[in-house]
Amino acid sequence: MRTLKSALLAGAMTLAGMTATGSAARAENGQKPQYGGSLEIGTVYVTLTALSWDPADFNWKLNHDTGMFYEQLFAGDLSKSKKAGGPYNFVPDAWLPTDAIRGELIEKWEWKQDPLRVEMKVRKGVTFPEKPGVMKKREFTSDDIVFTFNRLNKSPKRLLGYFDHVEKVEAPDSHTVVFYMKHYFAEWDYQFGWGYYSAIHPKEVVDAGATNWKNVNGTGPFMLTDFISGNSNTYTKNPDYWGREMIGGQEYKLPFVDKVTYRTIKDEATYVTALRTGKLDMLENIRWQNVESLKKSAPQLKWNRWLNQSGTFMAMRVDVDGPFKDIRVRRALNYAVNKQEIVTAYYNGNAELFAYPQHPDYAGYFEPLDKQPASVQELFKYDPAKAKKLLAEAGYPKGFTTKVQVCSCNADHMDLLPLVAGYLEQVGVKLELQPMEYGAFLSAMSSRTMTPAYFMNNGHTNPITTIRKSFGTGQMWNPSGWSDPAFDKKIDEVYREPDEAKRQKMLREMTTEIIDKAPYIWLPIPYNYAAWWPWVKNYDGELRAGAVRPAPIYARIWVDQEMKKKMGF
Incomplete structure (x- = not known):
């Protein structure tokens, strides 16, 4: 030892x-x-x-x-x-x-x-x-x-x-x-x-x-x-x-x-x-939408493709009364969104289906989707029938309406959120979209005055912080308001563990646990490009x-x- x-x-x-x-x-x-x-x-x-x-x-x-x-x-x-x-x-x-x-x-x-x-x-x-x-x-x-x-x-x-x-x-x-x-x-x-x-x-x-x-x-x-x-x-x-x-x-x-x-x-x-x-x-x-035209009009440019370092998701607040307190609702909304279609049709293949909250760059910490348990894998499979069934079981057979804030500063989100809303509407869940300038958008989260749903990017940061800041009790960058004393204790234990191999194992298990509990609609992570x-x-x-x-x-x-x-x- x-x-x-x-x-x-x-x-x-x-x-x-x-x-x-x-x-x-x-x-x-x-x-x-x-x-x-x-x-x-x-x-x-x-x-x-x-x-x-x-x-x-x-x-x-x-x-x-x-x-x-x-x-x-x-x-x-x-x-x-x-x-x-x-x-x-x-x-x-x-x-x-x-x-x-x-x-x-x-x-x-x-x-x-x-x-x-x-x-x-x-x-x-x-x-x-x-x-x-x-x-x-x-x-x-x-x-x-x-x-x-x-x-x-x-x-x-x-x-x-x-x-x-x-x-x-x-x-x-x-x-x-x-x-x-x-x-x-x-x-x-x-x-x-x-x-x-x-x-x-x-x-x-x-x-x-x-x-x-x-x-x-x-x-x-x-x-x-x-x-x-x-x-x-x-x-x-x-x-x-x-x-x-x-x-x-x-x-x-x-x-x-x-x-x-x-x-x-x-x-x-x-x-x-x-x-x-x-x-x-x-x-x-x-x-990616701009890459082909730039390569044609400015062929001398040099390029690098990189997988976004921020997770894309719709947070569902569990710290206020409403349907998102029920895990069946949260999982249902994940089933309702055709994430693979977003990868192939919206991003034209320029995205990874699963790359958050851990990032594939984090060798030893990231565990790919095909190594995850079945309960996690099914969150990334399109199943609107199962979504409707779970919503009915949770007491929402006709769905519900909720508000969602999004930052107008993010062109990708302004295009993507209406697509997500369209999927959810097919199972009876209607989103009322509220675009905001960045300052007001960030202030809404930091002051906990945001809407029950909150569509955002959150940086992966690093292998421990991506878990601590997003799902630790009372953390500012925790848009769902997730709070679990047992999970907080695990975060503290990770920080006190000096052996990196042990920390990697602990964090792989914690990542699986939080994905499975679905505080977010987990969405694909796009590739971006740098050019010079x-x-x-x-x-x-x-x-x-x-x-x-x-x-x-x-x-x-x-x-x-x-x-x-x-x-x-």
């Missing part, structure tokens, strides 16, 4: 060695990196403007927007990318395999016992650049880590129980920080290391007003120099950035480009046209090097400006 001590020692040995500053990339076709130029990017979240600049707001999208200037303790090790000859695609929204984590603001770290703690050595030579009216240029120290942790831990917006495994954080000296743990916690490195809520920010920014984009300032490769809500985020090179990269046996200072602009474009036809005409250098999220022009170098469709954080990827891209000119752009 593997003991806690042996697991911690193995983890310390594995992680302490991961101190490289980045990936050891190969020069593309022998071409040396170039400095200068700019990148215009339609990101994965091209339709969504920045939602917050303050890490204490615990906003899920914050790393995407602030990760260009706020760094974290750890980041994805891009030397393990498929582009560099490694095994990983760096597409998952918030999952880094244990052997694909490197130190970012931390150079090395080690688990120790009695008391249980993680001792970290802070990277030297890292500075905050000068920000007029906010702060002078100064060295980054361990005190900044302690300040950030304590501020986030005291935030009234903190997620329920998020840092409860940490006893305290101390800085014995300016380049050492120690996390004292109450107990072993399997996501210790994710939750305040490279996760959604771990952006290290200085006290000076908080004093000036961390919610104001004009005040933000971090140690990262870029600085935010302009923000127009609903239009763009503009980042310019940080001349004081510490990062270096080995390419073709030579070390280069990062970043390569002078400017990166995130474009916010809500209309799908507009952002697809922007890519085709070269107004965008990269577009990371393209629906060939002048974008040192890139192969990678999307994240941490929780929804692309900054380390963008910092390593260079632009072949001569090629761009020759191609007429």
Whole structure:
């Protein structure tokens, strides 16, 4: 049996060695990196403007927007990318395999016992650049880590129980920080290391007003120099950035480009046209419907197909009185939707019937549908007769009417939900559709004022969090309001288990259990596409090097400006 001590020692040995500053990339076709130029990017979240600049707001999208200037303790090790000859695609929204984590603001770290703690050595030579009216240029120290942790831990917006495994954080000296743990916690490195809520920010920014984009300032490769809500985020090179990269046996200072602009474009036809005409250098999220026409009109584009990192479903609230409290109703609605037809006819085969709440990328955690018990498999088989029978047994022989909210920001959902409604109407269940702008849509869930049905995407995140955040009692991202003390206890046991193989088995069983109880209408997961022009170098469709954080990827891209000119752009 593997003991806690042996697991911690193995983890310390594995992680302490991961101190490289980045990936050891190969020069593309022998071409040396170039400095200068700019990148215009339609990101994965091209339709969504920045939602917050303050890490204490615990906003899920914050790393995407602030990760260009706020760094974290750890980041994805891009030397393990498929582009560099490694095994990983760096597409998952918030999952880094244990052997694909490197130190970012931390150079090395080690688990120790009695008391249980993680001792970290802070990277030297890292500075905050000068920000007029906010702060002078100064060295980054361990005190900044302690300040950030304590501020986030005291935030009234903190997620329920998020840092409860940490006893305290101390800085014995300016380049050492120690996390004292109450107990072993399997996501210790994710939750305040490279996760959604771990952006290290200085006290000076908080004093000036961390919610104001004009005040933000971090140690990262870029600085935010302009923000127009609903239009763009503009980042310019940080001349004081510490990062270096080995390419073709030579070390280069990062970043390569002078400017990166995130474009916010809500209309799908507009952002697809922007890519085709070269107004965008990269577009990371393209629906399959647009791929064929783009390949014909812009054959020089380079492509990567990736399976959506968010589950698509209609949540059925079990925390309010109504038909969805009855498992027979919930299972009936699953039988009523022809999911295979959605894969073949709606998505034209560009989807997986079963890929949520665990993602197929999560090796060891994901168990395919054909390995699931019969009671789970039948939820994905179209059987309207059985649906009607179960509805009658539950007291709804003529069906019922319910309201469902959907975000107008998601073109796929705006097309898909009416199709789902059509299937349900065949068994007597009528949906009243309520499209909402993203801010109001998200607020409805966070305030628990949403309709009895709620149609959404929810990120897979990582193997444990996909279960905890979606089905743990009181969690914000739990739209069905699922609450089961026995299931909560299993979640806690997973977090305390140091043996990953055992955690994998536990999570496979828990995933099967929650699918079987059908708090959602489980829907197919579509494939999306990323495309970029060939002048974008040192890139192969990678999307994240941490929780929804692309900054380390963008910092390593260079632009072949001569090629761009020759191609007429």
